Amino acid sequence: MPKTSFPTIPSSEITSEEKFINRRDFIQKTSQGLLASSAALILPSAMADSEFNLKHEITSYKDITTYNNFYELGTSKSDPSKNAKWLKPHPWSIEVSGLVNKPGKIDIEDILKIPTEERVYRMRCVERWSMVIPWEGFELNKLLQKFEPKAEAKYVEFKTILDPENLYGQRFPVLQWPYVEGLRMDEAMHPLTLMATGIYGKKLLSQNGAPIRLVIPWKYGFKGIKSIQKIRLLDREPRTSWNKAAPNEYGFYANVNPKVHHPRWRQNKERRIGEFRRRKTLLFNGYQEQVASLYKDMDLKKYF
Numbered sequence: 001m002p003k004t005s006f007p008t009i010p011s012s013e014i015t016s017e018e019k020f021i022n023r024r025d026f027i028q029k030t031s032q033g034l035l036a037s038s039a040a041l042i043l044p045s046a047m048a049d050s051e052f053n054l055k056h057e058i059t060s061y062k063d064i065t066t067y068n069n070f071y072e073l074g075t076s077k078s079d080p081s082k083n084a085k086w087l088k089p090h091p092w093s094i095e096v097s098g099l100v101n102k103p104g105k106i107d108i109e110d111i112l113k114i115p116t117e118e119r120v121y122r123m124r125c126v127e128r129w130s131m132v133i134p135w136e137g138f139e140l141n142k143l144l145q146k147f148e149p150k151a152e153a154k155y156v157e158f159k160t161i162l163d164p165e166n167l168y169g170q171r172f173p174v175l176q177w178p179y180v181e182g183l184r185m186d187e188a189m190h191p192l193t194l195m196a197t198g199i200y201g202k203k204l205l206s207q208n209g210a211p212i213r214l215v216i217p218w219k220y221g222f223k224g225i226k227s228i229q230k231i232r233l234l235d236r237e238p239r240t241s242w243n244k245a246a247p248n249e250y251g252f253y254a255n256v257n258p259k260v261h262h263p264r265w266r267q268n269k270e271r272r273i274g275e276f277r278r279r280k281t282l283l284f285n286g287y288q289e290q291v292a293s294l295y296k297d298m299d300l301k302k303y304f
Contacts, residue, residue, distance in 0.1 A: 059131045059273045061200055067273060068207045069125070070226055071174055072160065072167040079169075080207035086166045087227060089204075089211035094143075098157075098232035101148035108211050112197060114138045119194060121217035123224075124256050124285045130270045135215055136198030141189040149185070149233055156188040157181075157238035158214060159230040175241045181214065181225040182238035182252065186294055192217055192287065195228075218287040220254045251304035255295070256285040260304045 070080040092108040162178035164170035194215040204210040209226025242250035258268040258281040269278040
């Protein structure tokens, strides 16, 4: 895997937990170099308390865990946290199949043995709001490599849990269940693409996609499928849930692009949760240097 540089997010933009209750632990981890590897240079290499400016606090931990899109637990932003108890993240396993040499299952206990790191990513929702979140996880490519992808594998398909008996939202045909997402193989293997198992140094909560979810920081949030149970490698582009539901609104790629507007709203501005002012939407959510080469010579208005 080639060495990849990562953008620096100003410390004033880092999402905090309840007025920085745990900030000293977070700073200590930073000072110990846990975030300083070549694959994790998201934060400034050194941080002092003075760099944390409460006037510029973006999102509280409470908001991160109570303002969510997770239709399996309800369509309102507050539903997932209220109904989180119905999602049981243990026991859990992921089945990997398709174009791999070693198909099989891996239990969550073994998944959690994969070395993790903490990365702070900008996260952008198609509904014109965004957050900055410190995720704990590992690169997706580390998981896929365990199953030895075949050369003909061009795409990766993900499926979430299917449990309408317990997951209230799956009793209604809002989408075709289970939820399905997909990536092109080079996107999946990119070192920015994360399998998240925690948030703010804590275990991932059910409303945030426990016990494991996908995080792709240069794409809109709906690509970050939660509570993953199945992964399949394919030689063709998989049909994804939102693309099937509204193909004119949600493309397969879902790259953040301020010049490609949703039919029902413009996407050149966004609002960070906790802020009133709007800011300009950045191409690829600010990760253009890292990922633009993946889409060289592609018409990004056609392949949106």
